[in-house]
Amino acid sequence: xxxxxxxxxxxxxxxxxxxxxxxxxxxxxxxxxxxxxxxxxxxxxxxxxxxxxxxxxxxxxxxxxxxxxxxxxxxxxxxxxxxxxxxxxxxxxxxxxxxxxxxxxxxxxxxxxxxxxxxxxxxxxxxxxxxxxxxx
Amino acid sequence: xxxxxxxxxxxxxxxxxxxxxxxxxxxxxxxxxxxxxxxxxxxxxxxxxxxxxxxxxxxxxxxxxxxxxxxxxxxxxxxxxxxxxxxxxxxxxxxxxxxxxxxxxxxxxxxxxxxxxxxxxxxxxxxxxxxxxxxxxxxxxxxxxxxxxx
Numbered sequence: 001x002x003x004x005x006x007x008x009x010x011x012x013x014x015x016x017x018x019x020x021x022x023x024x025x026x027x028x029x030x031x032x033x034x035x036x037x038x039x040x041x042x043x044x045x046x047x048x049x050x051x052x053x054x055x056x057x058x059x060x061x062x063x064x065x066x067x068x069x070x071x072x073x074x075x076x077x078x079x080x081x082x083x084x085x086x087x088x089x090x091x092x093x094x095x096x097x098x099x100x101x102x103x104x105x106x107x108x109x110x111x112x113x114x115x116x117x118x119x120x121x122x123x124x125x126x127x128x129x130x131x132x133x134x135x136x
Numbered sequence: 137x138x139x140x141x142x143x144x145x146x147x148x149x150x151x152x153x154x155x156x157x158x159x160x161x162x163x164x165x166x167x168x169x170x171x172x173x174x175x176x177x178x179x180x181x182x183x184x185x186x187x188x189x190x191x192x193x194x195x196x197x198x199x200x201x202x203x204x205x206x207x208x209x210x211x212x213x214x215x216x217x218x219x220x221x222x223x224x225x226x227x228x229x230x231x232x233x234x235x236x237x238x239x240x241x242x243x244x245x246x247x248x249x250x251x252x253x254x255x256x257x258x259x260x261x262x263x264x265x266x267x268x269x270x271x272x273x274x275x276x277x278x279x280x281x282x283x284x285x286x
Contacts, residue, residue: 011183035239048202084187086184113202
């Protein structure tokens with residue numbers, strides 16, 4: 001499906017977010033664009049976080065709340081002057097509430113080309129079973 | 137008359153917009169300077185770019201998360217750099233239910249015209265963590281020269 005798509009990409013403005021707690025370090029905070037999909041055994045989250053290095057990314061899951069945080073380091077050299085600035089850079093922050101029970105030991109995260117691939121396997125108990133309704 | 141002129145010559149039409157865009161950028165720069173804020177202008181074409189310069193080079197940066205370097209095509213002329221490519225998002229297994237779909241796939245192409253002559257054969261591009269950096273060396277003639285006072 002994706003292979004046949006040839007539509008032209010439109011620029012998307014980054015969305016700035018207000019984090020629940022006040023920031024202690026300066027700089028803008030943006031919400032990464034995500035794809036979330038679910039199969040019977042797992043939930044997958046893909047998040048665009050360009051400029052974030054693997055060591056600057058933190059993923060935290062507690063009390064059914066998943067928190068994604070990404071810090072970025074400035075890429076410009078000290079002697080560079082701005083000519084044209086169309087996008088801003090800043091940290092990424094996004095939180096999700098997970099309704100399913102996740103097997104925390106088997107969470108897998110990969111960061112490739114600025115895209116986070118996060119696989120959250122559901123615990124065995126939560127995989128749906130078909131319940132037959134009996135009638136008398 | 138105007139109508140005919142504009143619509144018979146698409147390049148004229150385009151250069152008119154470029155002129156307006158240039159004026160807008162100048163205005164923004166003046167306004168921005170007084171406030172100490174960087175000029176923010178958008179050409180409305182993907183990818184959005186940040187262009188910086190130092191004495192020897194221009195740097196063009198764009199955020200292209202999920203774009204493979206094989207799917208990028210960068211070309212340079214004496215005063216412009218074109219970036220084109222395709223962002224592919226692999227299809228997921230059947231039966232996957234989408235909860236959010238904010239990431240987009242598609243093709244893109246953009247030409248960035250630089251304010252000075254460049255050395256097209258020495259342009260270098262680097263794609264790291266989803267950020268593309270194109271280093272564009274200025275032509276010798278465009279570099280600032282230190283003038284000594286006798």
